[in-house]
Amino acid sequence: MLTLSDVKKSFGAHEVIKGISFQVEKGESFGLLGPNGAGKSTLISMICGLIPNGEGEIRVNGKLVSKHRKETQQMIGVVPQDIALYPTMSALDNLMFWGKMYGLSGKKAKDRAKEVLEIVGLTERGKDRVETFSGGMKRRINIGAALMHEPQLLIMDEPTVGIDPQSRSHILETVKSLNEQGLTVIYTSHYMEEVEFLCKRIAIIDEGKLLISGTKKDLNNRLAGGIVLKLTVGSLHPSFIEQVKKLNGVEKVIVQQAEEIDVHLQSKMESVADVILLASQSGVVIHNMHLKEANLETLFLQLTGRSLRE
Amino acid sequence: MKSLLIAVKDAKIHLKDRKAILMMILMPILLTVILGSALKGVMGGGSMPKTVLGVYSPESNAMTEVIIRALGEDGLAIIVERAESEKQLLDWMEEREVHVGLLLPDEWDPDTERAIILRTTGQETAATLIRQMIETFGQMSQAIANSTTTVMAEAAALSSDGSTVDMEAIQQELTTAIEKVMNEQRTYVSEPAHEESVSSMQYYAAAMAAMFLLFNAMAGGKSFHQEKRSETLSRLMMTPTSVRSILTGKLIGAFLFAWIQFLIFMGATHFLLKVDWGPSILQTLFITFFYIFSVAGLAMVVAAFTTNEKMADIVGTMGVQVMALLGGSMLPLTLFPEVIRKIAKLTPNSWALTSYTSIMTGTSWSALWLPAGVLLGIGVISIFISSIRLGRRIA
Numbered sequence: 001m002l003t004l005s006d007v008k009k010s011f012g013a014h015e016v017i018k019g020i021s022f023q024v025e026k027g028e029s030f031g032l033l034g035p036n037g038a039g040k041s042t043l044i045s046m047i048c049g050l051i052p053n054g055e056g057e058i059r060v061n062g063k064l065v066s067k068h069r070k071e072t073q074q075m076i077g078v079v080p081q082d083i084a085l086y087p088t089m090s091a092l093d094n095l096m097f098w099g100k101m102y103g104l105s106g107k108k109a110k111d112r113a114k115e116v117l118e119i120v121g122l123t124e125r126g127k128d129r130v131e132t133f134s135g136g137m138k139r140r141i142n143i144g145a146a147l148m149h150e151p152q153l154l155i156m157d158e159p160t161v162g163i164d165p166q167s168r169s170h171i172l173e174t175v176k177s178l179n180e181q182g183l184t185v186i187y188t189s190h191y192m193e194e195v196e197f198l199c200k201r202i203a204i205i206d207e208g209k210l211l212i213s214g215t216k217k218d219l220n221n222r223l224a225g226g227i228v229l230k231l232t233v234g235s236l237h238p239s240f241i242e243q244v245k246k247l248n249g250v251e252k253v254i255v256q257q258a259e260e261i262d263v264h265l266q267s268k269m270e271s272v273a274d275v276i277l278l279a280s281q282s283g284v285v286i287h288n289m290h291l292k293e294a295n296l297e298t299l300f301l302q303l304t305g306r307s308l309r310e
Numbered sequence: 311m312k313s314l315l316i317a318v319k320d321a322k323i324h325l326k327d328r329k330a331i332l333m334m335i336l337m338p339i340l341l342t343v344i345l346g347s348a349l350k351g352v353m354g355g356g357s358m359p360k361t362v363l364g365v366y367s368p369e370s371n372a373m374t375e376v377i378i379r380a381l382g383e384d385g386l387a388i389i390v391e392r393a394e395s396e397k398q399l400l401d402w403m404e405e406r407e408v409h410v411g412l413l414l415p416d417e418w419d420p421d422t423e424r425a426i427i428l429r430t431t432g433q434e435t436a437a438t439l440i441r442q443m444i445e446t447f448g449q450m451s452q453a454i455a456n457s458t459t460t461v462m463a464e465a466a467a468l469s470s471d472g473s474t475v476d477m478e479a480i481q482q483e484l485t486t487a488i489e490k491v492m493n494e495q496r497t498y499v500s501e502p503a504h505e506e507s508v509s510s511m512q513y514y515a516a517a518m519a520a521m522f523l524l525f526n527a528m529a530g531g532k533s534f535h536q537e538k539r540s541e542t543l544s545r546l547m548m549t550p551t552s553v554r555s556i557l558t559g560k561l562i563g564a565f566l567f568a569w570i571q572f573l574i575f576m577g578a579t580h581f582l583l584k585v586d587w588g589p590s591i592l593q594t595l596f597i598t599f600f601y602i603f604s605v606a607g608l609a610m611v612v613a614a615f616t617t618n619e620k621m622a623d624i625v626g627t628m629g630v631q632v633m634a635l636l637g638g639s640m641l642p643l644t645l646f647p648e649v650i651r652k653i654a655k656l657t658p659n660s661w662a663l664t665s666y667t668s669i670m671t672g673t674s675w676s677a678l679w680l681p682a683g684v685l686l687g688i689g690v691i692s693i694f695i696s697s698i699r700l701g702r703r704i705a
């Protein structure tokens with residue numbers, strides 16, 4: 001369905017995408033995970049023919065985007081990161097306009113717009129101006145506009161940014177069921193829970209590079225340690241952290257805030273006891289502690305030493 | 311086809327914008343009423359025995375040239391003789407070759423500097439008259455400038471923030487400004503001879519049409535930036551549509567709205583204000599077609615050479631102001647000196663305005679070829695230059 005091979009992109013002297021390759025099969029749900037500025041939106045803009053790609057090749061259904069721009073664009077439905085709708089027009093008019101821009105005839109556009117309103121759960125609000133909608137409702141119409149022409153590939157760029165949990169779960173459920181009906185989905189986010197919920201395969205990118213990609217299982221197998229010990233301490237001596245790092249079974253220590261540290265452990269429970277013992281020996285008071293299973297977020301931490309969300 | 315979709319969408323959005331409707335449709339009708347009726351007296355003719363006026367001005371600047379021209383206007387019963395020096399003027403007075411002498415000081419400005427008026431015995435009335443004319447001239451340029459600023463400030467406020475228009479306040483301000491002039495008005499400035507048959511209402515209907523259609527240039531430019539800022543332009547470019555179709559669509563959109571605006575304005579002035587647009591509606595529509603084409607071109611220039619809505623607003627408002635003034639939408643062109651009248655030929659609205667007024671008094675089709683050609687040229691050049699730049703900028 002979609003193939004990227006060694007795609008690069010620079011803005012002036014700034015290289016934003018540094019050679020990314022991956023493949024998305026028909027019917028798949030593919031997650032693109034990465035922190036702010038990783039290059040997710042830039043990648044999507046290139047796939048959708050908004051900006052030309054530098055080096056490398058992007059193919060949609062075997063067709064080069066750079067050569068067959070209109071054809072490949074017709075196959076893709078894209079949900080931009082920002083709400084790209086006309087605020088003074090009604091939801092229905094917006095949907096119909098975007099449908100017609102993909103070649104739908106007047107009658108077809110109207111029928112389809114009603115279907116799409118149904119899909120995003122806003123049938124009763126169809127005649128209202130988009131500017132009167134809540135953030136979550138705008139997001140849903142923003143997605144709806146991408147569904148109008150029944151694309152083969154749906155690309156979503158952080159479609160849930162800044163909305164209430166209810167709208168968010170509605171959107172996630174909708175996308176999941178669309179995917180189950182056979183639509184290929186590429187989902188971009190820096191919320192790992194969303195990507196874990198939706199996507200079979202996941203790629204993590206950072207600073208324009210693909211760090212790792214594979215199924216959820218592949219990625220879990222790559223996790224360096226099984227457990228994260230989260231500590232909230234009274235006061236912190238730098239020497240304490242150095243000592244913890246030297247303990248047996250400790251993978252990595254990350255200071256989140258002044259009093260909060262994450263200690264990544266290989267799944268041995270003894271190491272937990274060692275850390276606590278060391279704390280009491282060096283006079284560090286522990287206010288709070290709990291254990292967490294490692295997940296994609298921890299994987300990102302392990303790969304980059306930084307957290308996914310600042 | 312895709313262009314048409316974008317154009318219709320743009321025109322719809324514009325028509326839904328209540329502020330735009332107030333600004334683009336109600337305002338010109340209102341101003342036509344106010345200016346047209348207020349300046350009726352000024353533009354109405356009057357006759358009196360010829361007075362010979364001797365003028366000496368040590369230097370010639372725009373202001374002195376305007377007033378000397380105005381005094382020498384065909385319709386006035388004044389013959390103007392220019393003296394080479396102050397002494398020559400005094401000699402003329404001595405020999406009674408002139409009835410009244412006028413000495414304009416260095417760097418004369420009607421607001422601050424008084425002109426010296428010399429009178430020969432028995433010519434007191436003529437001298438008083440000329441003094442009044444000069445004073446009124448100053449006040450009038452002041453009043454017109456004030457009302458322009460008011461309208462423009464309101465227009466700018468309208469398009470930039472969400473406040474509603476206080477039509478009453480604008481009307482009040484304009485009327486007081488003009489009334490002030492009228493009260494002190496005992497002048498005999500009469501209409502220029504060749505436009506004698508156009509009433510002040512007709513003149514200002516044409517003038518306001520020419521001026522307010524220009525605002526489409528600003529609105530079109532802004533709509534482009536709006537589309538860019540709200541990410542809908544990016545979204546449009548991710549649909550299977552070429553950049554050229556998108557730009558064409560925006561152009562046709564501006565064109566479409568301008569037509570709606572003009573037709574409503576023409577209808578309203580015709581039916582409500584009883585303005586006679588002349589014997590040939592076809593000629594009026596013909597010129598309007600080319601005028602709107604050139605304005606749509608200017609809209610693209612505004613879009614291409616500004617970087618955001620605010621800048622488009624400022625540049626657009628200033629542009630409209632200057633062009634409206636130069637193009638005769640504020641004061642009849644005949645009151646301006648030759649140089650300015652030549653410069654005015656660069657503005658599309660002056661071509662539209664002179665065409666409208668000549669159509670009102672009846673003109674031949676062949677006389678309209680030149681203005682139509684010029685307007686077409688302005689449009690083509692604007693579109694050419696700006697599409698190169700825009701194409702480069704959004705690609």
Ligand SMILES: Nc1ncnc2c1ncn2[C@@H]1O[C@H](COP(=O)(O)OP(=O)(O)OP(=O)(O)O)[C@@H](O)[C@H]1O
Nearest residue numbers: 011016034035036037038039040041042043081190
């Ligand atoms: N048009 C542009 N000109 C110059 N630099 C750009 C441009 N677009 C993006 N960049 C840069 O490219 C990098 C990647 O940006 P991009 O928007 O793709 O990140 P992202 O992964 O989508 O981030 P976010 O999660 O914040 O949306 C950033 O450093 C950004 O500053």
Ligand SMILES: [Mg+2]
Nearest residue numbers: 040041081157
């Ligand atoms: Mg992004």
